Amino acid sequence: MTPLLKLVKKQDTISLIILILLIPVVTRLSKRINFIYILLTSNYVTLILNITYLVIMYKKVMVINGINHTLILRQGYKNTKHNIYAFMILTTLLFLAILYGFLFLVYGISQMSIKLLLMLVIYTLIFLFEISIIYLQFNRKSNILYIALPIIINLVYHYMFF
Known part of the structure; x- marks a missing residue:
């Protein structure tokens, strides 16, 4: 897992934090x-x-x-697969926790309903499913479907229910 932490780049983290901080400015409710x-x-x-x-x-x-060839030789194929998947899921959960926490601090929890809470759980599960689809690219040739399908799922979920 330690070599995977080197993949967390400072510019990616800063750009995501800036995008999260811009939510109140862009939504302007x-x-x-x-x-x-x-x-x-x-x-x-x-x-x-x-x-x-x-x-x-x-x-x-x-x-x-x-x-991946150096990771597989050092850790074994099965351990490498598990570590990469765990890294992707944990970073996604951290991203979602930061996003949810920021939105909670800015907008609060007024007018809460069980339907909205259920939609939040579904949103989280769908996002983790999208990350799992991206993970399927591991140890395979690069294919545009591994990014196009999660984006399409993201858009379909958003526009079908809202």
Whole structure:
């Protein structure tokens, strides 16, 4: 797992934090709505923030594919696969926790309903599913489907339900 931590680049982290901090500026809602509503209905979060994160993770897997022969020789194929998947899931959960935490601090939890909470859980599971699709690129030739399919799923979920 330690060699994978070197994949976390400072410029990627800073750009994601800046994109998260821009949410209140871009959404500009006149009335206070809870953070889950903003997360699920904001086009900015779906079109810019989520897709940026998916592309960053896609690029990370491409970098891993370039060095995977050394990782596999040192750790073994099965351990390498598990470590890469764990790295991707943990960084995604950290990203979502930062996003949810920031939105919670800015917009609060007023007008909460069980339906919105369920949609938040579904949103998280779908995002983890999208990351899992990107993970499937590991140890394979680069293919545009590994990034196109998660982006399409992201957009379909957003525009079908909201």
